[in-house]
Amino acid sequence: MSNAPAPGGKVGLRxxxxxxxxxxxxxxxxxxVAAIIVAGDFPPTMLExxxxxxxxxxxxxxxxxxxxxxxxxxxxxxPAAPPDDPAQAEPKASYGTVAIGIVATAACLYAMEFVGYxxxxxxxxxxxxxxxxxxxxxxxxxxxxxLTALIYAAFAVALSVPLPVGSLFE
Amino acid sequence: xxxxxxxxxxxxxxxxxxxxxLLALFGxxxxxxxxxxxxxxxxxxxxxxxxxxxxxxxxxxLLMISGVFFxxxxxxxxxxxxxxxxxxxxxxxxxxxxxxxxxxxQAGIALGTATxxxxxxxxASVFVLIFLAPVLARFALEFSASESFALAVFGLSIIASISxxxxxxGLISGxxxxxxxxxxxxxxxGFPRYTGGYTELFNVPFIPVMIxxxxxxxxxxxxxxxxxxxxxxxxxxxxxxxxxxxxxxLGNIARSSGxxxxxxMIPGAGADIAAFxxxxxxxxxxxxxxxxxxxxxxxxxxxxxxxxxxTGGALLTMLTLGIPGDAVTAVMLGALTLQGLQPGPLLFKDxxxxxxxxxxxxxxxxxxxxxxxxxxxxxxxxxLQMPKSVLTPCILAxxxxxxxxxxxxxxxxxxxxxxxxxxxxxxxxDFPASPVVLALIMGPMAEANFRRALSLSGGSYDFLYTRPIxxxxxxxxxxxxxxxxxxxxxxxxxxxxxxxxxxxxxxxxMGTPE
Numbered sequence: 149m150s151n152a153p154a155p156g157g158k159v160g161l162r163x164x165x166x167x168x169x170x171x172x173x174x175x176x177x178x179x180x181v182a183a184i185i186v187a188g189d190f191p192p193t194m195l196e197x198x199x200x201x202x203x204x205x206x207x208x209x210x211x212x213x214x215x216x217x218x219x220x221x222x223x224x225x226x227p228a229a230p231p232d233d234p235a236q237a238e239p240k241a242s243y244g245t246v247a248i249g250i251v252a253t254a255a256c257l258y259a260m261e262f263v264g265y266x267x268x269x270x271x272x273x274x275x276x277x278x279x280x281x282x283x284x285x286x287x288x289x290x291x292x293x294x295l296t297a298l299i300y301a302a303f304a305v306a307l308s309v310p311l312p313v314g315s316l317f318e
Numbered sequence: 319x320x321x322x323x324x325x326x327x328x329x330x331x332x333x334x335x336x337x338x339x340l341l342a343l344f345g346x347x348x349x350x351x352x353x354x355x356x357x358x359x360x361x362x363x364x365x366x367x368x369x370x371x372x373x374x375x376x377x378x379x380l381l382m383i384s385g386v387f388f389x390x391x392x393x394x395x396x397x398x399x400x401x402x403x404x405x406x407x408x409x410x411x412x413x414x415x416x417x418x419x420x421x422x423x424q425a426g427i428a429l430g431t432a433t434x435x436x437x438x439x440x441x442a443s444v445f446v447l448i449f450l451a452p453v454l455a456r457f458a459l460e461f462s463a464s465e466s467f468a469l470a471v472f473g474l475s476i477i478a479s480i481s482x483x484x485x486x487x488g489l490i491s492g493x494x495x496x497x498x499x500x501x502x503x504x505x506x507x508g509f510p511r512y513t514g515g516y517t518e519l520f521n522v523p524f525i526p527v528m529i530x531x532x533x534x535x536x537x538x539x540x541x542x543x544x545x546x547x548x549x550x551x552x553x554x555x556x557x558x559x560x561x562x563x564x565x566x567x568l569g570n571i572a573r574s575s576g577x578x579x580x581x582x583m584i585p586g587a588g589a590d591i592a593a594f595x596x597x598x599x600x601x602x603x604x605x606x607x608x609x610x611x612x613x614x615x616x617x618x619x620x621x622x623x624x625x626x627x628x629t630g631g632a633l634l635t636m637l638t639l640g641i642p643g644d645a646v647t648a649v650m651l652g653a654l655t656l657q658g659l660q661p662g663p664l665l666f667k668d669x670x671x672x673x674x675x676x677x678x679x680x681x682x683x684x685x686x687x688x689x690x691x692x693x694x695x696x697x698x699x700x701x702l703q704m705p706k707s708v709l710t711p712c713i714l715a716x717x718x719x720x721x722x723x724x725x726x727x728x729x730x731x732x733x734x735x736x737x738x739x740x741x742x743x744x745x746x747x748d749f750p751a752s753p754v755v756l757a758l759i760m761g762p763m764a765e766a767n768f769r770r771a772l773s774l775s776g777g778s779y780d781f782l783y784t785r786p787i788x789x790x791x792x793x794x795x796x797x798x799x800x801x802x803x804x805x806x807x808x809x810x811x812x813x814x815x816x817x818x819x820x821x822x823x824x825x826x827x828m829g830t831p832e
Contacts, residue, residue: 165747168746168747169747172743172747172749173490176490176494179494179497180497183497183512186512187511190504190509190511191507191509193506193507194507195506195507195773196777197772197773197775197776197777198506198507198769198772198773199769199772200507201504201506201507201509201511204496204500204765205497205500205511205512208493208496208497208500209497211489211493212490212493212494212497215486215489215490215493216490218486219486219487219490222486241542241543242541242542242543243542245541245542246538246539246541246542246742249537249538249541249714250538250735250738250739250742253534253714253718253735253738254735256718257718257728257731257732257735260718260728260731261728265719269715269718269719272711272714272715273711273712273715276710276711276714277707277708277711279541280541280706280707280710280711281707282705282707282708291708292711295708295711295712295715296715299715299716299719302351302355303355303719303723306351307352307358307366308366309358309723310726311719311722312722312728
């Protein structure tokens with residue numbers, strides 16, 4: 149994905165992949181720096197023979213910083229990939245659909261806190277099926293209801309694992 | 319031979335108790351279902367059934383629980399292979415190559431191989447339990463904190479071999495996982511680290527992160543391509559692997575089962591660690607290591623035989639020493655005690671008839687697992703015939719419910735969602751998710767045992783090289799970590815080596831070894 153082999157055996161980075169790799173590396177470095185700063189506030193250990201709660205997080209964060217620096221260096225040094233052949237180009241990814249799917253999942257979780265599993269899940273399933281191109285309203289509604297019931301039967305009925313009831317119905 | 323005679327007597331006694339056999343079958347079937355469902359683990363299955371065993375005779379109760387244990391470990395592979403949802407932590411290793419095989423249209427062979435490998439690994443471990451228990455129990459006692467630390471480091475060194483196309487990106491994922499693993503209570507002093515005041519974060523939310531990184535990320539990915547959204551997934555091909563194909567895996571299965579048995583005996587190490595270690599060793603011994611991570615049948619065979627080999631190993635120390643090898647056997651220890659049986663050397667003397675009948679029953683459980691597993695695969699494979707536009711929402715709903723089931727916590731589901739989003743971006747830009755999961759399993763074990771070992775040695779680091787098992791494991795770990803780098807250097811120096819190296823990937827992508 150990020151560094152597709154180009155014709156002729158050469159490999160290189162597309163501009164968008166180079167940018168994405170750099171952004172990820174910088175974000176991870178930011179997380180590592182934050183981890184080191186927070187670890188500075190951890191209390192020292194009372195045991196003389198212990199290294200304390202901060203030692204391991206700091207070691208891991210420093211290793212992350214070094215590795216990310218290597219990745220940034222390698223990414224900047226990598227040759228550019230030749231332009232894509234339109235005939236062999238991959239179908240364009242629909243990031244909008246992914247974003248809607250993620251937002252729908254977050255909305256389902258938020259709704260589940262209030263209305264519970266039994267109401268939030270079929271609506272969520274129906275919405276996702278619609279998002280993925282299924283336009284038959286009746287069939288989608290029936291499938292959503294059946295799937296919700298099957299999952300409920302497997303977890304709540306057969307295995308006695310409680311599912312969220314929702315604060316409105318508690 | 320005493321053990322063989324007792325086993326035959328035990329088998330005779332077992333077949334005179336049809337109710338015990340029926341309950342074992344029930345346990346195995348329930349275990350497979352529990353293992354296949356995300357969020358529900360073998361530990362949870364055993365814990366759920368434990369109260370029902372109170373009123374049963376010891377053999378029936380213990381066999382039912384053993385059935386859930388064995389079925390639960392195996393069941394995780396089914397959804398890992400078909401949907402990239404690891405039903406159990408051990409199945410996270412199986413998912414790496416299992417799901418790639420499904421994408422290649424070889425789901426049936428992958429599932430069949432997983433079933434046979436689980437059966438062989440598990441059966442071998444029960445035989446070891448029967449015949450070598452007293453000898454191996456002494457070896458298990460050699461494992462103290464320093465050896466457990468070295469084992470965890472050895473496990474972590476596997477990151478290099480499961481990194482996919484880029485070792486640097488794999489190591490970044492691994493260290494990110496290690497940093498994540500420090501979230502929660504400090505293992506020595508109990509100080510909360512990076513919890514932000516949330517009590518839910520006092521323990522690392524390992525399973526929600528795993529479900530998010532594997533299953534939710536994959537589901538989000540299938541939302542992005544219009545052709546995938548509209549398409550049908552592949553149908554299941556033949557299930558029983560051809561003999562010429564499976565025969566090549568027998569050595570791999572034997573080695574992985576052995577590793578699983580040894581790891582199972584070590585307190586604190588379970589099927590998840592065994593699966594990853596077996597994966598690494600299978601890759602190391604393979605003639606085609608470059609195929610690992612791209613859909614290699616040997617990887618599935620290794621992970622499953624390793625994970626199921628763990629079952630006998632974990633039971634071995636539990637029955638002979640009263641030390642549970644993992645969480646499931648800790649619950650089983652409770653079941654034994656409730657039945658009035660005291661695990662330890664005397665168990666084999668005072669209750670020899672029951673113990674060997676139980677062993678015979680365990681072997682029967684594995685035969686049942688093979689039969690039920692193979693019988694249900696065609697039915698389970700129908701999942702693949704569902705349109706993606708129905709399957710993907712169903713996977714996401716299962717991720718939500720499965721995550722909630724772990725602690726009855728909505729907070730965990732938010733963690734799962736966050737991990738899913740992160741996992742989606744990681745997948746897009748070739749940052750492998752498996753090292754994160756491996757680090758979450760091994761990280762806490764490494765830190766806790768290192769600090770314990772340091773305290774036990776009075777603050778001296780001598781334990782790193784004075785204890786033979788520790789020194790050997792640490793040496794192997796360093797070699798494992800350095801191997802990809804050495805291979806890459808060797809390939810560059812040798813005539814006809816790679817002409818182009820992708821610096822960002824940290825490796826060649828043109829089929830040359832790293």
